[in-house]
Amino acid sequence: MGTIEEATKLFNKTLLDFPFCQKMTIDYKEPFLFAFSTTIVRKSTLEAQGAFESDFLNEYTRKAIVIVTSDFDTNGCRVFCQKWDNVNKVPSKSLHFEKEHIGAFTKLCVGVPGSFKSLPNPIKESLRTAEHTLIAYELFLKGINKKIELIDYSHGYEGEKEYEGYKKKYHPKR
Amino acid sequence: MPFKRGIHFYINVNNYVKIIENEENRTGKLTHSLHALNTFFTLVERFALSSGAHIEKITSSRIHLYFDGEIDDSTKALLRIAIYSLQLSSVINKAGKYNILKEFNINMGASFGDYYYHTFSHNSLDEDTSFGYPCNFAAKLQSKARDHEICVDKEVCDSLRKLGIHFSQDYSVDFDKKYKNGFFYRSDLFGFCSFSNRVNISIENLMGVANEYINKTNLSEIEFAEPKEKLFLDNTYLKYVYKIDGIPLFADIRGFSKKFDPSGSNLSSMAKIAELSLKTMYDIVLKQKGTHIQFQGDREFAIFHDYGDYSCTVNAVFAGLRIIDELPKISYGNGDDKAARIEIGVGESVGSMFATRLGCRGNKDNIVIGKVVNDADIYEDTLAQENELVISKDIYSELVSANKALSSIFSKKNADTYSTIHGYSYFRSVSDQKQLERDNLSRNYNGAWSPIKK
Numbered sequence: 112m113g114t115i116e117e118a119t120k121l122f123n124k125t126l127l128d129f130p131f132c133q134k135m136t137i138d139y140k141e142p143f144l145f146a147f148s149t150t151i152v153r154k155s156t157l158e159a160q161g162a163f164e165s166d167f168l169n170e171y172t173r174k175a176i177v178i179v180t181s182d183f184d185t186n187g188c189r190v191f192c193q194k195w196d197n198v199n200k201v202p203s204k205s206l207h208f209e210k211e212h213i214g215a216f217t218k219l220c221v222g223v224p225g226s227f228k229s230l231p232n233p234i235k236e237s238l239r240t241a242e243h244t245l246i247a248y249e250l251f252l253k254g255i256n257k258k259i260e261l262i263d264y265s266h267g268y269e270g271e272k273e274y275e276g277y278k279k280k281y282h283p284k285r
Numbered sequence: 286m287p288f289k290r291g292i293h294f295y296i297n298v299n300n301y302v303k304i305i306e307n308e309e310n311r312t313g314k315l316t317h318s319l320h321a322l323n324t325f326f327t328l329v330e331r332f333a334l335s336s337g338a339h340i341e342k343i344t345s346s347r348i349h350l351y352f353d354g355e356i357d358d359s360t361k362a363l364l365r366i367a368i369y370s371l372q373l374s375s376v377i378n379k380a381g382k383y384n385i386l387k388e389f390n391i392n393m394g395a396s397f398g399d400y401y402y403h404t405f406s407h408n409s410l411d412e413d414t415s416f417g418y419p420c421n422f423a424a425k426l427q428s429k430a431r432d433h434e435i436c437v438d439k440e441v442c443d444s445l446r447k448l449g450i451h452f453s454q455d456y457s458v459d460f461d462k463k464y465k466n467g468f469f470y471r472s473d474l475f476g477f478c479s480f481s482n483r484v485n486i487s488i489e490n491l492m493g494v495a496n497e498y499i500n501k502t503n504l505s506e507i508e509f510a511e512p513k514e515k516l517f518l519d520n521t522y523l524k525y526v527y528k529i530d531g532i533p534l535f536a537d538i539r540g541f542s543k544k545f546d547p548s549g550s551n552l553s554s555m556a557k558i559a560e561l562s563l564k565t566m567y568d569i570v571l572k573q574k575g576t577h578i579q580f581q582g583d584r585e586f587a588i589f590h591d592y593g594d595y596s597c598t599v600n601a602v603f604a605g606l607r608i609i610d611e612l613p614k615i616s617y618g619n620g621d622d623k624a625a626r627i628e629i630g631v632g633e634s635v636g637s638m639f640a641t642r643l644g645c646r647g648n649k650d651n652i653v654i655g656k657v658v659n660d661a662d663i664y665e666d667t668l669a670q671e672n673e674l675v676i677s678k679d680i681y682s683e684l685v686s687a688n689k690a691l692s693s694i695f696s697k698k699n700a701d702t703y704s705t706i707h708g709y710s711y712f713r714s715v716s717d718q719k720q721l722e723r724d725n726l727s728r729n730y731n732g733a734w735s736p737i738k739k
Contacts, residue, residue, distance in 0.1 A: 159690065160716050161603040163572065187731070207733040223734045230731065240731045243724060246717045255714045262725055262732040270734045277732070 113184035115144045118234065122147070122179070125235040130154050131164055132238075135176070137213070143180045151175050151192075151242045171195055171249045175241065176216050179234060187227040188237035191216035192245065201248050204266070205259040219244060223264060223274040287402045288552055292359045292441060293415070293423040294338070294350045294395040296329060296370050298322065299432050301346035302656050304387045305639070311385065315639050315654075316507045319526060321383045322346065322652075323643045324499050325373060332369045336362040341415060343643055343650040344581055345658055347427070351415065356397045360444040364477060367393060367435060368486055371474045376495045382504065393435040393474070394427025397444075401545060403556065405563050405580060414580040416559065417542045418464070421582060426469055429457065433474045442470035448483075451476060512592050516576045518642055518651045526641040531590030532601035532633050532680065533658045534575065535665035536566055536608045539628040541583040544617055558615060559583065562627060565611050573604035578640075578651045584665075588638065588653055598635070598683045602691060603709060605631045605674040610708030613672055632665030634658075634677040664702060675704040690716045 122145070126132050131150040139146065150164050151173040157163070167173040178189040194208060194217045211218040221240040227233035247261035264270030264277075298304070305318045326343050333340060333350050337359075341349040350366065352359035370391060378388040400417030419438075426436040437445065442452045452470035461467030509526050516527060541562075545555055566585040570577050574597065578586045585608075589601035608631055618625030636657030643652050664675040676684075676695065681703040684692035694712050695703040724730055 156716075156720070159688070159720075160713050161573070161599055162713065166713070207735045209735060219733070220735045221733055222731045224736075226731055226734075236731050240733055243721060243730050244733045246721050250714060250718055250721070253714060255718060260721060260725060262728060262730060264732050264734040266735040274732065274734070277728075 112181045113144070113233075114181075118144045118179050118183060121232045121234045124232055125238065128153055128155075128235055129238050130157070132177075137176065137178070139178055139213070141180060143178050144183070146176060146178045149175050149177060149238065151238055151245065153239075153242065171245070171252075173242070173245055174216075176213055177234075177237065183227070183233050183237075185228050185233075186224050187221050187233050187240070190219050190221050190237055190241045192219045192241065193217075195248075195252070197252055198248060200252060201259060205247075205261060205263060207244060207263065207266075223271045226274060288399065289353055289402055290355070290397075290399050291351055291353045291419070292356060292363060292395055292397045293400065293419040294352070294363055294366070294393065295347050295423050295427040296350070296366070296391060296393050297347040297427050298325065298374075298389050299346075299392045299430075300387065300390045301654070302659055304389070305654060306656065307387050308385065314509055315526065316504050316509075317383050317386050319639070319641060319643075319654075320504055320507065321377050321380075321386060321389070324495070325370075325377055325389065326643055326650075328373055328495055328498060329366070329370050333366050336365050338362060338366060341413065342579060342581075343652060344579065344586070345652060345654055347424075349420075349424075351400075351420075356440055356444045357447070360441065360448065363395060363441075364445065364448060364450070364480060365486060367474060368477050368481055369491065371433070371478065372481075372486070372491055373495055376492050377499070380496070380499050382499050390432035391474070392427060392430035392432060394423045394425070394430055394437065395435065395441045396423035396426060396438040397440040398422075398438075399545075400542075401552070401555070401559075403559050405560065405567075407564050407567060410567070410577070412580055414563075414582055416582050417545065421542060422460075422464055425460065425464075429455070429469065430471065435472050435474055435477075437470050437472075438466075439468065439470065445472075449480065512590060514592055515574060516588070516590060516640065518576065518578075518640060526639055529588065529590040529638045529640055529653075530636070531588055531597050531638065532635045533578075533638065533653060533655075533661040534570070534587045534589065534601060534605060534631065534633050535584060535661050536587075536605070536612075536629055536631045537584040537665055537669075538562055538612065539630060539671055541627075554617075558617060558627070561615055562612060565615070566608055569604050569607045569611065573600040573607070575601065575604055578653055586653075588640070590638075596683075596687070598680060599688050599691065601633055602674075602676065602680065602684060605633055605676070606705070606707075606709035606712055609672045609674050609706070610710055628671035630665050630669030630671065631674040632661045632663070632669050632676075633674070633680060634660035634664060635679045635683070636660075668698060668702060669704070670706075672708075673704050673706045675702050677702055690719055 134147045137146045176191045207220045209218040221237045230236045250256040264273045308318045338350045374389040396419040398419035405412045430436040452472045456467045570587040575587045575589045589597035612629040613626045615627045616625045634657045638655035640653045669675045695705045698704040
């Protein structure tokens with residue numbers, strides 16, 4: 112189980128890569144360490160694209176609320192994103208939104224259970240997965256990619272089995 | 286937005302780029318040429334105002350004047366100002382203070398018709414600009430005029446002929462295509478001078494006033510500096526001239542004037558569209574660290590420049606891409622009718638420029654001068670098609686080393702330029718796509734999943 116001190120330290124490191132994270136207070140159904148709001152975009156992307164936060168707050172918004180629970184070091188964070196109007200056009204096998212929501216924000220599952228166990232910064236990795244997922248959706252919905260180009264797993268137990276096979280090939284950025 | 290009728294009149298120093306290139310090559314500065322240009326414009330402005338003309342603004346080496354009212358009421362004043370300007374250029378050419386300069390060769394253009402006057406107010410900026418056929422056509426006519434010539438449309442020609450001025454007829458295929466009227470009329474400005482008596486211009490008085498002004502400002506007081514931070518021209522004037530390495534940007538709304546209903550029935554909606562379009566371009570320029578220079582009708586003129594370790598190239602290109610992305614979102618009509626959307630052309634070039642403020646009206650006219658400004662102007666005006674950004678090959682070369690993904694959305698247009706019809710959001714998608722491909726290939730992020738089988 113992760114502690115609030117560990118999580119805070121990792122959150123501060125995450126800020127270096129994801130600059131728009133800001134801690135917030137929120138009511139949530141379960142106990143949690145802390146929550147933050149963010150616009151999910153890496154600093155390196157902002158620089159390479161000459162972009163501003165407002166560029167990511169349009170019809171393909173990256174605005175999100177993130178809940179850091181004490182199991183974050185194993186299962187990652189709970190990332191809630193604003194669902195885009197056309198997101199249901201994403202093929203259902205690649206659509207990783209769950210039913211749980213906080214207001215207008217719906218939970219996006221960022222990994223199979225236990226998949227964050229070996230990762231150096233599960234908070235940052237949760238955001239990286241959400242970012243890649245949203246980019247893949249956006250490119251598909253804009254017609255730029257003909258299919259969803261994303262590392263992801265089948266829903267349910269089948270996906271957990273796929274992950275077991277794939278995890279040896281996974282090399283997280285450090 | 287007031288609807289008006291009158292003559293728009295441009296007076297231009299036709300060889301000014303050659304004059305500054307010549308002085309810069311000889312002295313490394315532009316002290317004499319800028320001083321001479323300030324003398325010319327300041328005195329023309331004063332004379333024009335006293336003759337009943339209005340001054341819209343000075344744009345580079347050109348002054349834009351206009352007259353409200355019926356044509357025959359204004360052509361006599363136009364004739365006076367034309368004669369005065371020609372004779373003033375002759376006084377400047379003979380002035381000892383400017384003897385290292387090549388001679389000023391001036392040309393002019395004038396057109397009559399309905400136009401619309403707009404004051405753009407946003408943040409701390411209040412700037413007047415006018416839209417409409419005579420504003421654009423007079424500028425085009427001026428660009429057709431050779432040294433010491435004036436080109437005018439039929440209405441102005443007919444009115445000046447009544448005063449005894451001779452014109453020869455000419456024809457332009459380009460004018461015919463763009464303005465549905467290819468005929469225009471030329472006259473030699475030296476022929477105007479025989480009418481000096483009829484328009485009450487005393488050459489002796491003129492020379493006295495001009496010489497007094499020429500000797501007023503000491504050339505050694507003009508300081509040249511390179512900006513150490515983003516340029517603000519608000520507090521500068523002729524005594525401070527900035528030498529800039531950077532990129533001028535011109536962005537012009539295509540066919541905007543034609544959208545005005547002659548009856549004035551859509552004035553209020555057009556005023557809103559004008560305000561929104563200019564504001565959108567102005568905001569994009571500032572967002573990408575650019576400096577707004579001036580609106581020229583429905584056209585934005587801005588510059589981006591280097592300072593310290595900062596290179597402006599990528600931001601200047603982002604600004605161009607954002608403009609071709611954002612402006613077409615503005616519609617003349619309702620709903621999603623694509624035919625009703627604004628279309629825009631953008632041109633950019635890179636090189637050295639000089640920036641200052643000139644004129645007699647409180648130094649309110651930002652002036653940026655250099656061959657590179659003319660190049661960017663031509664790229665926008667003659668090369669850029671609807672919703673296209675045209676950049677010089679030198680900008681493209683810098684992009685290839687500074688941001689390969691950005692350079693990849695441009696293709697070669699001709700020997701000197703590259704262009705794209707893809708806006709900023711397309712570039713972002715290309716950049717995202719490449720990043721995603723790399724990360725997928727190296728499998729360097731955790732895979733998404735969902736607990737519920739759907």
